[in-house]
Amino acid sequence: MNNTLLDEIREVLQKMGFKVYKTNNDNSIIISNKQLYEYLSQFGKAWKKYVPNEIKQLSSKLLKVLFNYYIKGDGNNRLTPYGGYRTTWWTTSPRLRDDLQEICIKMGKSANFQLVKKKNETIKKIRGRVIKQEHPIWVSNLIIKSNTPSVYLHRNRRDNPNTKNREEWIDSHRGMVYCVEVPNHIVYVRRNGKAVWSGNSGTTGDVAKKLGRKCVMTDIKPVRKDIIRGDACFCYPPHNVQLVILHPPYWDIIKYSKDRNDLCNAETLEDYLRMFRKVIDNVTPFLDDGRFLALVIGDKYSKGEWIPLGFLTMNEVIKAGYILKSIIVKNMIGNERGKGIANNLWRYRALKDGFCVFKHEYVIVFQKKNVG
Ligand SMILES: C[S@@+](CC[C@H](N)C(=O)[O-])C[C@H]1O[C@@H](n2cnc3c(N)ncnc32)[C@H](O)[C@@H]1O
Incomplete structure (x- = not known):
């Protein structure tokens, strides 16, 4: 972790009343607090981590603060060739991945994700020893544009020579088909990590x-x-x-x-x-x-x-x-x-x-x- 970020975290923790100790190697900090330990241990190891419901219920303003700090820890904001920013983060926890996607919606944005490393995929070889990926890794991207529910007409236009006429059907499905219904008839649908508003x-x-x-x-x-x-x-x-x-x-x-x-x-x-x-x-x-x-x-x-x-x-x-x-x-x-x-x-x-x-x-x- 870089030193500026470490200083920032240390300052926040001190403001919260925790005693923060520096380690010798200077790239981590230690807090001795039983209550904090017990609270954080419920979230388990990296691949089991999640955001508890009471946190996901916070206001959009506070969720933005949480998200920004999460990105400082496990993600990054990169400059794109078009002059904008791309916010990306990685996680091995499917639950945390989904929680963050939910938080993005509550912030007025959205996010998609993609599996970038499968479980047991070979990552590297060290002196003949094969190192495999223990848990799958997902990469997520923040979507800041096109978050208004709308019909993407061009996908379906038969007369547009530049686009394929894409239609999707559930022909092979043999079981029951359920129809969700919500009061405002706008549902958020996710398929292969890509989420869209659907009417x-x-x-x-x-x-x-x-x-x-x-x-x-x-x-x-x-x-x-x-x-x-x-x-x-x-x-x-x-x-x-x-x-x-x-x-x-x-x-x-x-x-x-x-x-x-x-x-x-x-x-x-x-x-x-x-x-x-x-x-x-x-x-x-x-x-x-x-x-x-x-x-x-x-x-x-x-x-x-x-x-x-x-x-x-x-x-x-x-x-x-x-x-x-x-x-x-x-x-x-x-x-x-x-x-x-x-x-x-x-x-x-x-x-x-x-x-x-x-x-x-x-x-x-x-x-x-x-x-x-
Ligand atoms: C513009 S949408 C209407 C949406 C409607 N206002 C709603 O909220 O459900 C047109 C609808 O006409 C339906 N439709 C097309 N041909 C029809 C036909 N011959 N008989 C009955 N419905 C038809 C389509 O399935 C589509 O849902």
Whole structure:
């Protein structure tokens, strides 16, 4: 341990009221305190270490202090070639690795980890003797950017020639599939050490429930128990309803499923609009006359062309015999990644020309004509 750090630790310990002794070799310190010994011994050897719950419950401010000191001991802050800092740490304890990942979230950041040395991996040979790694070592990195939950559209864009269309499925799984549900429908998912925020769906239904309204939710690929599996082109509610809320895929921007009846799998724009119209015609007989239909929809921008899905779908609803009541333009704050690098260009154009140009989607409200 370097001397500056040792001095800093010594000073902190002295402030806490401990008597600190220097060792002869000058690169360690000794504290004779039975209470401290007993408290620390519960955390075991290096590969069993952890952060107790009462510490993980501390405020974000105090957790930052803890984390910074942890990094001084078992990690480092390195300058990157891009002029930023990379914070990295190592541990042989899977529990400590996970605890630190949790602390990072509580600090408003996040972290991923990677196995860098496997158990029993040969590290070196000393005079013919093979030295093996006794415990696996994980390296973790602090992530300071991109910690806002958002959909990474570019991963799924079929029309983006520069990216692979990545889809993940659990085809080989034969057992039960569980669906977690948390009050705000945002869960933190970790896979192979990489953690991401992930959204549950069903938010429209939650609002209805909060308002004390009865509601039926359907989706072709539901991810919650309270959403009924059904193709909106054919399934219908058990009795008439007084409000229909439609939030269809914005054509193929996001791949929700492989189901060919999923609107996101429509081959062409014409197919998409035809399927959408089928949904409208299917639901209309079950909406009371004079009552409302709300459509939540966004446009698509692809290969240099703006595709006004909002206006096109609006037109389909009008053609189906509805009266247009309102076009609500919704600001999409917090979804900057949806616009990617174009985000600043938009802001620049808006400021330069005095326009109100912003990332948006629509909530379009219609009334079913009173035929009675
Ligand atoms: C924009 S998302 C709506 C998310 C919704 N607001 C929520 O909170 O769950 C579009 C949804 O439409 C569903 N979908 C696509 N085609 C469908 C169809 N033919 N019938 C029913 N649902 C469909 C997709 O599975 C996807 O969940």
